Amino acid sequence: MTEDFVNSPAVQTLLDRASGLDAEGGDKRLKAITRDLVEAVMKTIVRHDVTESEFWAAIQYFQNGAAEFGLIVPGVGLEHFIDLFMDAKDTEAGRTGGTPRTIEGPLYVAGAPLVEGDVNLSDDADDTGTLYMSGVIKGPDGEPVNGAILHVWHANSQGWYSHFDPTGEQTPFNNRRRIRIGGDGRYAFHSKMPNGYSVPPGGATDRLMQALGRHGNRPAHVHFFIEAPGYRMLTTQINFGDDPFAADDFAFGTREGLLPVPNRQGDTATIAFDFELQKADASSEEAFSARARAVA
């Protein structure tokens, strides 16, 4: 059978009714998106002759894996796709330049201590070296950005993030800070060196990756948000360019321009990295996206 089956009057009528097209109330945009999404699932079912048992196994996978959606979404490339889509729309609108955006991931926590100066991110002891990172936050003309807040968060040497550490051993906001940047645009911090990590073994993401013949590893990396008056909010991260997974990130978060190779000496690693922000066209662009985030 071909996908034409989905175009049959019975199925098309079903789609119209299921998405509320013939109903008075409801949200028009949501109706249209729901219809297209369900139709795409139907076409996939027909194209691959998905059996009833396979269909219910998939539904159960999503039900049981709900807690890991924040990892499944980057794992299947959708979070990176959203970045590519926003990039393409920017290009179309003639908006180029600046530090590339890349995925946020699910592990930001709002409310980290707001600090200034040369900052230590790490509250807890950790059996790892020290990372030193510094640079300038600039605008499109090379001007230092005034009044920026740099949000930074990363994992510990075991690949765990504070607030999400199953060992329960990390102090809240360990390796998390908001750094208030002065008029010179300069930032500097040091911390206990992060390591890469894998998705939880045996979890929904891991099982999907294994079934796809893939792995669930990320290289060592540091996450950032940068917000500043008059500039576009930037969501990005740097991944260590010398990490074995630098070119094979399961989450597709590594991007050209975001892979600095640390200068390693003994057990210290130094990264010099300047950020370049785009000007905001509207005040809404200065704000965070509406994603639900943990608050502590």
Ligand code: FE
């Ligand atoms: Fe991360």
